[in-house]
Amino acid sequence: MSADNQNRARAAQQAAVRLAVPAGGVVEIRACPGAGKTRVIVERHLTVPVPARKGRAVVSFTRVAGREIRRRCHEEGRDELLESPHFVGTLDTFLWRHLVRPYLSRKPSDRVWTRLESWSKLPLARHKGVSLDDFDYAFDARSGLHIGRATLRGRTAKGREFSESERRILEPWATTTIRALWEKGYFTGDLMRDAALNHLQDPALGALISTIVTSRFAEMIVDESQDCSKEDRAILHHLSAAGLPLVLVGDPDQSIYGFRSKSTGRPALPELVINDRKELTHNWRSSQTVCDLAAGLRVHERPADIATGLDSASGPPVLLLPHERGAGAEADFAKEAERLEIPVNERMLLAYNGSALPTRVGGTRRPPHSSPLGRLLWSVGTLRSGESPAARRADAFGLLKECLLDHWGLEGGGTERERLAMANVEPVELIRAASRVLRELPPLDDRTTRVWKEEAMKTLSALDRPSVHPRRVVFDSACPRGTSSAPVYKTAGFTAGVTGAEPIGRAGIIHQVKGEEADAVLVVMPGNAVALWEARGRRPLTRDEAETLRVYFVAVTRARKLVGLAVPPNDLDRAARVLHRYGVDHRRVRQEPRKSVPLPDALFDIGIL
Numbered sequence: 001m002s003a004d005n006q007n008r009a010r011a012a013q014q015a016a017v018r019l020a021v022p023a024g025g026v027v028e029i030r031a032c033p034g035a036g037k038t039r040v041i042v043e044r045h046l047t048v049p050v051p052a053r054k055g056r057a058v059v060s061f062t063r064v065a066g067r068e069i070r071r072r073c074h075e076e077g078r079d080e081l082l083e084s085p086h087f088v089g090t091l092d093t094f095l096w097r098h099l100v101r102p103y104l105s106r107k108p109s110d111r112v113w114t115r116l117e118s119w120s121k122l123p124l125a126r127h128k129g130v131s132l133d134d135f136d137y138a139f140d141a142r143s144g145l146h147i148g149r150a151t152l153r154g155r156t157a158k159g160r161e162f163s164e165s166e167r168r169i170l171e172p173w174a175t176t177t178i179r180a181l182w183e184k185g186y187f188t189g190d191l192m193r194d195a196a197l198n199h200l201q202d203p204a205l206g207a208l209i210s211t212i213v214t215s216r217f218a219e220m221i222v223d224e225s226q227d228c229s230k231e232d233r234a235i236l237h238h239l240s241a242a243g244l245p246l247v248l249v250g251d252p253d254q255s256i257y258g259f260r261s262k263s264t265g266r267p268a269l270p271e272l273v274i275n276d277r278k279e280l281t282h283n284w285r286s287s288q289t290v291c292d293l294a295a296g297l298r299v300h301e302r303p304a305d306i307a308t309g310l311d312s313a314s315g316p317p318v319l320l321l322p323h324e325r326g327a328g329a330e331a332d333f334a335k336e337a338e339r340l341e342i343p344v345n346e347r348m349l350l351a352y353n354g355s356a357l358p359t360r361v362g363g364t365r366r367p368p369h370s371s372p373l374g375r376l377l378w379s380v381g382t383l384r385s386g387e388s389p390a391a392r393r394a395d396a397f398g399l400l401k402e403c404l405l406d407h408w409g410l411e412g413g414g415t416e417r418e419r420l421a422m423a424n425v426e427p428v429e430l431i432r433a434a435s436r437v438l439r440e441l442p443p444l445d446d447r448t449t450r451v452w453k454e455e456a457m458k459t460l461s462a463l464d465r466p467s468v469h470p471r472r473v474v475f476d477s478a479c480p481r482g483t484s485s486a487p488v489y490k491t492a493g494f495t496a497g498v499t500g501a502e503p504i505g506r507a508g509i510i511h512q513v514k515g516e517e518a519d520a521v522l523v524v525m526p527g528n529a530v531a532l533w534e535a536r537g538r539r540p541l542t543r544d545e546a547e548t549l550r551v552y553f554v555a556v557t558r559a560r561k562l563v564g565l566a567v568p569p570n571d572l573d574r575a576a577r578v579l580h581r582y583g584v585d586h587r588r589v590r591q592e593p594r595k596s597v598p599l600p601d602a603l604f605d606i607g608i609l
């Protein structure tokens with residue numbers, strides 16, 4: 001760490017904090033990982049005032065930045081900066097509140113406008129293991145919305161491929177369902193963007209919205225701006241043209257949501273023009289070794305970022321660990337982390353998608369049995385295993401709540417809120433009931449599925465439930481076929497009992513840890529990713545390949561001190577050659593005989609609530 005570097009880095013950050021943006025101006029702050037983007041945004045909001053009676057909109061794609069801003073404003077005793085006229089929240093919430101919801105037609109009058117985070121949250125939008133999120137939709141010129149013909153994405157965010165016969169069944173279902181749900185008043189992010197653009201492009205309505213937004217907000221800061229879709233950029237263009245100053249804060253090397261923007265048929269959208277750009281190239285988070293590794297994974301050649309923080313000394317070498325599914329590198333990595341005195345809560349295990357994480361640790365990606373009991377078991381196992389990826393645990397909690405709604409007989413396929421309204425139950429009561437069930441249901445150990453089910457029925461029967469539909473729908477039915485004498489952990493989708501405590505730390509998929517950091521990060525890197533890394537700089541990469549590489553760039557740049565790369569044994573030499581090519585200090589770890597590793601405390605992660 002050099003004092004000169006730190007002074008230069010601080011001066012650049014301060015310049016970004018104080019940047020003046022004229023009316024209608026668009027300034028971009030491009031910053032490397034760990035450059036302190038979140039810090040710059042918080043400082044600007046805390047220290048650069050806006051005119052009286054006006055607010056600042058600080059929008060982000062993830063909740064991490066919003067949480068950090070709320071924490072800092074609260075610590076500084078400046079809670080008023082979180083309240084109206086300011087806005088601190090996700091871009092989706094901003095669009096809904098300020099550009100979409102107030103301007104939706106009131107007809108037909110029985111239509112209730114409901115915003116969903118994604119279609120997968122709505123039972124009516126799911127069918128045979130997919131949801132409406134897994135399709136692209138043609139643009140429908142009459143409504144100005146993407147609710148036309150549905151096409152399954154060959155590659156989905158979750159990496160599943162579909163056969164021709166699956167397509168023939170699923171695409172017509174999605175085409176009919178999306179329109180029906182839109183007519184009922186449901187919205188997701190994509191439809192919301194369409195509606196926002198329609199509103200802004202309408203001359204009279206657009207002028208009205210522009211006046212309202214610019215009289216309320218003095219400027220808008222967009223965090224993670226590299227993840228703006230072309231629709232988002234077009235919306236921002238309209239706001240800027242209305243006179244709203246925009247500050248975009250992002251890192252193009254961390255752009256990993258390109259797969260989302262595939263909609264077709266809409267007339268060309270206006271492009272957002274950047275008037276000025278500032279760069280931050282000092283990394284306050286990571287050691288120089290981590291910065292060197294990241295430079296070799298960056299799609300475009302650029303010198304390594306300059307390590308500037310407390311961990312900026314070169315740091316321990318990158319570990320190269322042999323890894324196969326079911327016989328992973330975690331135990332050896334945990335040992336090295338132990339040696340470096342890195343505590344368990346400062347360790348992360350990351351993979352491109354959930355299926356690349358060891359099932360021993362996190363269970364299967366989806367319930368292995370679709371029966372009510374199978375879904376209950378999977379959700380309980382996933383929530384009790386602290387190693388299941390955060391997004392999977394969130395899905396599991398949603399499913400557990402659905403199981404209870406089914407158990408209470410509140411059916412209908414609508415949203416949770418709609419089902420609860422049938423019995424006049426508050427959402428918090430459902431959360432409490434789900435937490436209690438999670439705590440009190442028997443352990444998922446080697447008792448048989450039949451025995452577990454009988455014990456579970458007692459717990460569920462003891463649970464108070466709304467009295468309107470007192471029909472117990474589900475769990476006393478038969479065990480899924482062939483499972484009644486099998487150990488219950490197997491039926492739940494695990495390869496060992498979900499019981500004990502475990503030294504791996506947080507596990508997750510890379511897309512979900514943007515903005516986070518940890519001392520030690522173990523990244524599961526399959527053979528094709530190693531091959532891609534090797535090809536970097538030797539041949540042009542396709543768009544999808546470049547995006548894949550960026551995902552691994554995001555993964556390794558979460559680390560402060562230690563990065564482990566878990567690579568298939570046959571690809572170790574190749575990975576070592578690549579590290580050598582980029583001059584990255586590294587060490588190969590030979591696999592040691594494995595001990596069985598116990599799993600974490602049951603309620604470790606109820607924090608997802």
Ligand SMILES: Nc1ncnc2c1ncn2[C@@H]1O[C@H](COP(=O)(O)OP(=O)(O)OP(=O)(O)O)[C@@H](O)[C@H]1O
Nearest residue numbers: 031032033034035036037038039284285514515516
């Ligand atoms: N001026 C500074 N002095 C000391 N520490 C800093 C400074 N700026 C940032 N940091 C620290 O560096 C780390 C990274 O900061 P931050 O999370 O804001 O970076 P970021 O640019 O948002 O990173 P990424 O894009 O990789 O998520 C944090 O731990 C933060 O506290």
